[in-house]
Structure formats: structure tokens, C-alpha cells
Amino acid sequence: MENKKTNSKNTNPQKQNLIVDFFNEFKKDKTGMIGLSILIIAILMSLFEPLILTYKEAPKRWRDINYWQDNPVSAPPxxxxxxxxxxxxxxxxxxxxxxxxxxxxxxxxxxxxxxxxxxxxxxxxxxxxxxxxxxxxxxxxxxxxxxxxxxxxxxxxxxxxxxxxxxxxxxxxxxxxxxxxxxxxxxxxxxxxxxxxxxxxxxxxxxxxxxxxxxxxxxxxxxxxxxxxxxxxxxxxxxxxxxxxGSMSGLMGTDNMKRDIFSGLISGLKWALFIGIATSFIAVIIGVMYGIISAYFGGFVDGFMQFIYQIFIGIPVLPVMIVMSAIFKPSIWTMIAMMILFSWTGSVMTVRSMAMQLKEETYIEAARTIGAGHLRIIFNHLTPLLLPFSFASMALAVPSAIVYESSLSLLGFGDATIVTWGQILHDAMKGSAVLSGLWWWIIPPGILIAILGMSFAFLGFALDKILHPKLRNR
The missing domain is CATH 2.60.120 (Jelly Rolls)
Known part of the structure; x- marks a missing residue:
């Protein structure tokens, strides 16, 4: 009993040391720290959105003309x-x-x-x-x-x-x-x-x-x-x-519907984070499990699963999403589902190759010898080892999800019931913002899409270097 208590006491310090070592290694990567800082700021702004918004009901009444009637039309910042x-x-x-x-x-x-x-x-x-x-x-x-x-x-x-x-x-x-x-x-x-x-x-x-x-x-x-x-x-x-x-209004001006663009940008931030993080997290988890199961069982199962994988990886994502959005009623949830459906393939091959090596290890053979089932080996022995390597894939997948949503919204296939940066750009395109010289209607949402995507890319590269030591010297 004393040995068990001693071992359990030593476990927490070991975990704490791993976390401290990981963070110390992460701090050495400047781009990773920049990405983390931007992400923290974005999360804080989303949490304190009601305090930041100039127009408190902007998320709910973005398309209500009466709500914006006291603003000037197309006013610069x-x-x-x-x-x-x-x-x-x-x-x-x-x-x-x-x-x-x-x-x-x-x-x-x-x-x-x-x-x-x-x-x-x-x-x-x-x-x-x-x-x-x-x-x-x-x-x-x-x-x-x-x-x-x-x-x-x-x-x-x-x-x-x-x-x-x-x-x-x-x-x-x-x-x-x-x-x-x-x-x-x-x-x-x-x-x-x-x-x-x-x-x-x-x-x-x-x-x-x-x-x-x-x-x-x-x-x-x-x-x-x-x-x-x-x-x-x-x-x-x-x-x-x-x-x-006045002829000028707000920190980011107004559009041709008198809407305050700053309020729209802040309202769209939470959706950009939610779409990016939720889509990438679910898609990568599916990809990791798919790769592990394919490698573990091998043979016919592996061949069939790789056949399915090749079909999905060969499908052009954006055109298919445009067609699906045109057929079904545009909704943020259908967009997330479609992005997950076509984005899970990203981490499959990397995880599969690592899982094929791990399943030959002696402790996996020992687990089989003592009667451990397939699910126990997959979830208790393989997944905990391979899941951390997917964190970098999750971070790198977020920009793609944000860009996909913005692209669909820009083309008019987005969810018009919510405020997203893609919807703001779509309205700017319909309102001939470029021809009218309304740069404050176009540039800010484009820059925010780039900055948020860049922050996750920086995080992904930093995690990749730490979790894949061979990349450190590249």
C-alpha cells in the first residue's frame, strides 16, 4: 500500500515537470508566442464582447435597418x-x-x-x-x-x-x-x-x-x-x-446600410474562433482515430479504409461545399458539418505511419498476451501516445476552416442569420465597396481573417517543432 501511495504521489510532479518543460520549450519559439498572444487577445475580446461593442444589440439586429437609422451612410472612421x-x-x-x-x-x-x-x-x-x-x-x-x-x-x-x-x-x-x-x-x-x-x-x-x-x-x-x-x-x-x-462615425466607419463595422467585426470574432476551433478539433480527432484503426488492424481493413481515404482526399472541397450550400439552406451548422466531412483526412497518413510502428512494440504484444482487447489497446495504449502529435495538426487546420467559411459567405452561400467576417465582405462586394472607395468596409475584415489564421499557423509550427524534434534543426 505504501508503494502505491508513493507512486501516485510521484505521478503529479512528473506531469507538472512535463508541462513546465513543454512551456519552457515553447517560449523559445518567438512565432509561437506571437500566435499564442494573438489567440489570448481574441478569446478575451470574445468573452468581453458585450463590454466592447459600441452597439450592444448588433449581433442580434445586424440586418435590422431601424436599429441603425441614426448612423450616417458609408461614413469613414x-x-x-x-x-x-x-x-x-x-x-x-x-x-x-x-x-x-x-x-x-x-x-x-x-x-x-x-x-x-x-x-x-x-x-x-x-x-x-x-x-x-x-x-x-x-x-x-x-x-x-x-x-x-x-x-x-x-x-x-x-x-x-x-x-x-x-x-x-x-x-x-x-x-x-x-x-x-x-x-x-x-x-x-x-x-x-x-x-x-x-x-x-x-x-x-x-x-x-x-x-x-x-x-x-x-x-x-x-x-x-x-x-x-x-x-x-x-x-x-x-x-x-x-x-x-456626422460625416464620420465609429472606429471602423459604417457601410451603405448605416451599420457600424466595428461592431460587426467584434461580433464576427467569436464565430471565427468557434468555426475554426470546433471544425479542426473534431476533424483531427476523427482523422487520428481513423489512422490508428487503419494501421492497427492492417490487411483488408487497412486496404478498404485507405480506399475510402483516397476518395475523400481527391474531392475538391470548396466546389463541393458551394454545391451543397446551394442545395441545402445555408446554415452555420451545415457548414461546420461539411468542413468536418472533408477535412478529417489531413492527419490520417501521419498518424497511420506512426501507429504502424507502435503496434509492433513489445508492450503492445504483452498487452495482447495478457488478453487485452482491441479497443483497450487502441484507446489505452496507442491513442494517448499519438494524440499529442495531432495538436499541431489542429492548430494548422484552423486557418483553413476560417477561410472556407469566409469564402462561402463571400460567394453568398453563408449563414445570413449571424455576423461573420465573410458576411461583411459579401455585403461589401454587393454594395460595390471597391468602386465606391469604401476601403474601411473591405480591408479590416480581410486583415482580421489573415491575422487570426496566421496566429494559429504560428502555433501549429511551434507545436510541430516541439512534438517532432527532428524539425528543430530544419
């Missing part, structure tokens, strides 16, 4: 401003500085104040006011510019329950054009045609005769006041805010 002499306006969320409510004759009255310090050289795209409301209310929205001019942007009745959204570009255009015509001589007022004149450029323009044609930003503090009264006693109001829609 905000950091592009650093490289421009004239600074473009940036999309900003403006909270109320004052929100007063009181009751007169049992009816709710309210007054909401906003302030915004405008310091850009180019005009915004729109100015939008939001308010959650229930009941019938009269509402007035006015702006006081830095030069003291006051413009009533909206004055009317609202009868509904839900989100009240007033766009200065759409709902206040005639009022802003009236302000222009009243502010300039008659000969210039004719320049403001309602069909072609941008009212937002007049709203944030310095007061002058040619306001309709020449924009000179009126910088300074803009004040916004919203006042109203409910016609009923049970009216409710909450969550007032404004959005200044």
Missing part, C-alpha cells in the same frame, strides 16, 4: 480626421443637461435642454431628437445658434406610444429654408431650392448671403430646447436624447 486639414463632424450622442417636468391641472408639462459645442469644419449629416412617450402631446423643438439666432425646428402634435424620432433633415427642412430666406436678400433667397439644398448645412452655417452654396462652419455652443404638454392626464415621457449625425 473617426480617426481619419487626424489626417485631414479640415475636420469632419463626428457622430455623437447628446444627453440632456436639464429635464424638468411638472403637472398643471393634472396634465404633464415638460422642458428638456441640450447643449452641444460644435468645433468642426464640415457640416453634419443630420440632427435627430429621440423621446420615449405615451399619450397625446404638443411638442416644440427649437435651436439657439452661437450667433443668437433661434430657429423652431418642430412644432406640432404627436399621438402615439413608443419612440418619438424627429429628424431635422426630413422634418425641419422647410422651417430651416424659411429661416434662410428671411435672413438674406431676395436675390439670394432664390438659391435655396427645397429639392437640392441641404438644410443641415444652413443650420450649422455662418449667417451670410450665400449660405445655400458656401459652407463656413459656425462654431460654438448650440442650445436646444424641447417643451411640450400632454392633453391627457396619464401621459408619460422618458429617455430624451439627441444624435448629431
Amino acid at each position: 473617426v480617426w481619419v480626421n487626424f489626417f485631414q486639414k479640415e475636420k469632419a463632424s463626428i457622430t455623437s450622442h447628446i444627453d440632456a443637461i436639464s429635464f424638468e417636468t411638472n403637472y398643471i391641472d393634472g396634465r404633464l408639462n415638460y422642458k428638456i435642454l441640450f447643449e452641444y459645442d460644435y468645433n468642426f469644419d464640415k457640416s453634419p449629416v443630420d440632427l435627430i431628437f429621440h423621446l420615449n412617450i405615451r399619450g397625446n402631446t404638443g411638442l416644440t423643438w427649437k435651436i439657439t445658434r452661437p450667433d443668437g439666432e433661434t430657429i423652431i425646428l418642430y412644432d406640432g402634435l404627436y399621438n402615439s406610444t413608443g419612440n418619438l424620432r424627429i429628424s431635422a433633415f426630413n422634418d425641419s427642412k422647410n422651417r430651416i429654408l424659411r429661416f434662410y430666406r428671411e435672413s438674406v436678400p431676395v436675390i439670394f433667397s432664390r438659391q435655396a431650392e427645397s429639392l437640392i439644398t441641404n438644410p443641415i448645412e444652413i443650420l450649422f452655417n455662418t449667417k451670410k448671403d450665400d449660405m445655400a452654396n458656401d459652407f463656413l462652419a459656425l462654431k460654438g455652443n448650440y442650445e436646444f430646447e424641447i417643451t411640450g404638454e400632454f392633453s391627457e392626464t396619464n401621459g408619460e415621457i422618458e429617455n430624451p436624447y439627441m444624435v448629431l449625425v
Whole structure:
């Protein structure tokens, strides 16, 4: 009993020493450490996705047009401003500085104040006011510019329950054009045609005769006041805010559907990791077991299994996956299943050759002598020895899985219900991003696919060197 306890106690230190030795060897490979660092960062970003996302509901509402309605169309990233002499306006969320409510004759009255310090050289795209409301209310929205001019942007009745959204570009255009015509001589007022004149450029323009044609930003503090009264006693109001829609938006800009590309890239990261790791892990495990069984039994079994292997290895994967995706409804799960179906062949021959050598070892013969069955020998003696050598194959198989999914999505055969980098590239292709010069819609997802694939490739090469010592001197 004492010997058994001593042996069991010595087992853990031996395992710990193996892990420490492995990691010390791994640390010597710089590319492996780079790959591991990138992978850790990617995993952390996936875990903390809700905290990182600019738009929290982006994964669920990626194709919901209403969710993105306050964003500008095809706007470049905000950091592009650093490289421009004239600074473009940036999309900003403006909270109320004052929100007063009181009751007169049992009816709710309210007054909401906003302030915004405008310091850009180019005009915004729109100015939008939001308010959650229930009941019938009269509402007035006015702006006081830095030069003291006051413009009533909206004055009317609202009868509904839900989100009240007033766009200065759409709902206040005639009022802003009236302000222009009243502010300039008659000969210039004719320049403001309602069909072609941008009212937002007049709203944030310095007061002058040619306001309709020449924009000179009126910088300074803009004040916004919203006042109203409910016609009923049970009216409710909450969550007032404004959005200044700039010509630049977000860390990665927006696409032609006003979607925030940064949120799409972060949402697609978890799917890239899941598709790559799940596909490669299952496919390599299948390949390892296939190679071991083929080598162990030999003879007819080996010949038949190698015949099946030759059939699968000769099938062109991507064309077959395209045909299968066209026949069946595109789904992320069917894509993973198809990739596993055609990717398990990668590690078969390497494992088979190693298993053929191991099955001739004396301890395998001894196991047979004492009556060990085939399954016991395969799972207890061969698999534990050969499985570690498949780790490198797993890492090297991940980039292929990511590229396959991206290729299918790019061609329009991906799962449109989720956000993946391939889907973003597909939308960019359909939206003529290249012809329109929307580089921020194309380059970031392409770079992320390359970086994530490269990180797993680095890991695979490092593991290959450690687990196959003969490669160290190559």
C-alpha cells in the first residue's frame, strides 16, 4: 500500500515537470508566442464582447435597418480626421443637461435642454431628437445658434406610444429654408431650392448671403430646447436624447446600410474562433482515430479504409461545399458539418505511419498476451501516445476552416442569420465597396481573417517543432 501511495504521489510532479518543460520549450519559439498572444487577445475580446461593442444589440439586429437609422451612410472612421486639414463632424450622442417636468391641472408639462459645442469644419449629416412617450402631446423643438439666432425646428402634435424620432433633415427642412430666406436678400433667397439644398448645412452655417452654396462652419455652443404638454392626464415621457449625425462615425466607419463595422467585426470574432476551433478539433480527432484503426488492424481493413481515404482526399472541397450550400439552406451548422466531412483526412497518413510502428512494440504484444482487447489497446495504449502529435495538426487546420467559411459567405452561400467576417465582405462586394472607395468596409475584415489564421499557423509550427524534434534543426 505504501508503494502505491508513493507512486501516485510521484505521478503529479512528473506531469507538472512535463508541462513546465513543454512551456519552457515553447517560449523559445518567438512565432509561437506571437500566435499564442494573438489567440489570448481574441478569446478575451470574445468573452468581453458585450463590454466592447459600441452597439450592444448588433449581433442580434445586424440586418435590422431601424436599429441603425441614426448612423450616417458609408461614413469613414473617426480617426481619419487626424489626417485631414479640415475636420469632419463626428457622430455623437447628446444627453440632456436639464429635464424638468411638472403637472398643471393634472396634465404633464415638460422642458428638456441640450447643449452641444460644435468645433468642426464640415457640416453634419443630420440632427435627430429621440423621446420615449405615451399619450397625446404638443411638442416644440427649437435651436439657439452661437450667433443668437433661434430657429423652431418642430412644432406640432404627436399621438402615439413608443419612440418619438424627429429628424431635422426630413422634418425641419422647410422651417430651416424659411429661416434662410428671411435672413438674406431676395436675390439670394432664390438659391435655396427645397429639392437640392441641404438644410443641415444652413443650420450649422455662418449667417451670410450665400449660405445655400458656401459652407463656413459656425462654431460654438448650440442650445436646444424641447417643451411640450400632454392633453391627457396619464401621459408619460422618458429617455430624451439627441444624435448629431456626422460625416464620420465609429472606429471602423459604417457601410451603405448605416451599420457600424466595428461592431460587426467584434461580433464576427467569436464565430471565427468557434468555426475554426470546433471544425479542426473534431476533424483531427476523427482523422487520428481513423489512422490508428487503419494501421492497427492492417490487411483488408487497412486496404478498404485507405480506399475510402483516397476518395475523400481527391474531392475538391470548396466546389463541393458551394454545391451543397446551394442545395441545402445555408446554415452555420451545415457548414461546420461539411468542413468536418472533408477535412478529417489531413492527419490520417501521419498518424497511420506512426501507429504502424507502435503496434509492433513489445508492450503492445504483452498487452495482447495478457488478453487485452482491441479497443483497450487502441484507446489505452496507442491513442494517448499519438494524440499529442495531432495538436499541431489542429492548430494548422484552423486557418483553413476560417477561410472556407469566409469564402462561402463571400460567394453568398453563408449563414445570413449571424455576423461573420465573410458576411461583411459579401455585403461589401454587393454594395460595390471597391468602386465606391469604401476601403474601411473591405480591408479590416480581410486583415482580421489573415491575422487570426496566421496566429494559429504560428502555433501549429511551434507545436510541430516541439512534438517532432527532428524539425528543430530544419
